[in-house]
Amino acid sequence: MICIECGKPVNDVYKEFGKSGSGNIRLTRCNHQNCQQIADKYVEYDFIIVFLDLFLHKAQAYRHLLFNRQHYRDFGIPIQYLKVLVVYIFFESYVKWLRVKQYCEYTQPKSAFYYYDWQDDVPYDRYWFIFITAIAEFAVFIIAIIFSVRLIYQSRYAIIKYNYLVMSIILSSFGKGFLVLMMIWDYPFSFSAILNVFVLSSNIVAIKVFLDTSTFKAGCFVAFGFIVKLIFQSIIYLFDTSMLLCIV
Structure with a gap:
């Protein structure tokens, strides 16, 4: 304690x-x-x-x-954190799927002789692809932060509890839970961008607390993870114009 x-x-x-x-x-x-x-x-x-x-x-x-609040753990992450993380990713994936849906609705040709149903072009199995990529994006974000922390602090600390570093990132990502509001009410997609900024700022505070470091250094770790995540997203969605809308 x-x-x-x-x-x-x-x-x-x-x-x-x-x-x-x-x-x-x-x-x-x-x-x-x-x-x-x-x-x-x-x-x-x-x-x-x-x-x-x-x-x-x-x-x-x-x-x-x-x-x-919880017992000390040498290894592993409590199951509660993993459950919450799955919920966060589910909300984020659904919002991204809605973006692709709207993109297909507005870009497909419409005429008196042509009827377009977006569900034919954006089936529900597409959502599971977005869900899996969202998991991969979060994993890349965490791995990038762990790599940067290990690179900077390896000589300072004999042992760094990376499980607590991961827990601090998951805990500080609670802002993603507010994405459920976009599933209930018709919020603009700029709302999700604002939430992403809020989540990143929360990540900075949590990493600062765990590492007992300055806000600047914690911000550099989060910025590095975010940049690596953007690069990963760009590679994944390079060959799909509609999926570029999911880069957040």
């Missing part, structure tokens, strides 16, 4: 009195001389408060969820 204010390790974030599970707890303070604040105030907060602070890019919320 760590103090969410200074990021230094602590023995515990609260002490429980009485019978186990009684709920009688007292929050502990960080014992580091330059901090002396409540080690983790989110212990007594509802999750909605934590989520709002994530939305506001507060580093304390990321420290709480990454280091204090």
Whole structure:
């Protein structure tokens, strides 16, 4: 566990009195001389408060969820993170599929002697292709960030917990969940571009928290991953004009 204010390790974030599970707890303070604040105030907060602070890019919320909310893991990623990631990719894939659908609707010729049904040109199995490529894009994004972190920090840290780096990226990609609004209401596709900017900025905060580094360095890691992702997208969609609309 760590103090969410200074990021230094602590023995515990609260002490429980009485019978186990009684709920009688007292929050502990960080014992580091330059901090002396409540080690983790989110212990007594509802999750909605934590989520709002994530939305506001507060580093304390990321420290709480990454280091204090779950048990320490040497390897692997909790199944909850993977489930959430699948949901994010599903939403993103669906929005990309809608773009291709609209492209086909507006570019196909229409006349009194010709009837066009976009479903004949953009079948539902096309969605699964977009879904698989979206998974590959996210994997490329993560691998590029891991490579850049390893290149810069290998000499600084003897061991880097890359599973926590991946978890921090997945956690900070929660903004992709707002894409569900485009499935309910008729939002313009510029809304997804705004969400992508928000997600990238959240990625910067999460990586900054995990690596305990500057915003500039974290931004460079995310920028490198995003550029590699763009290159990968361009290669995948090079021979399909309609699929170029999916580059985000």
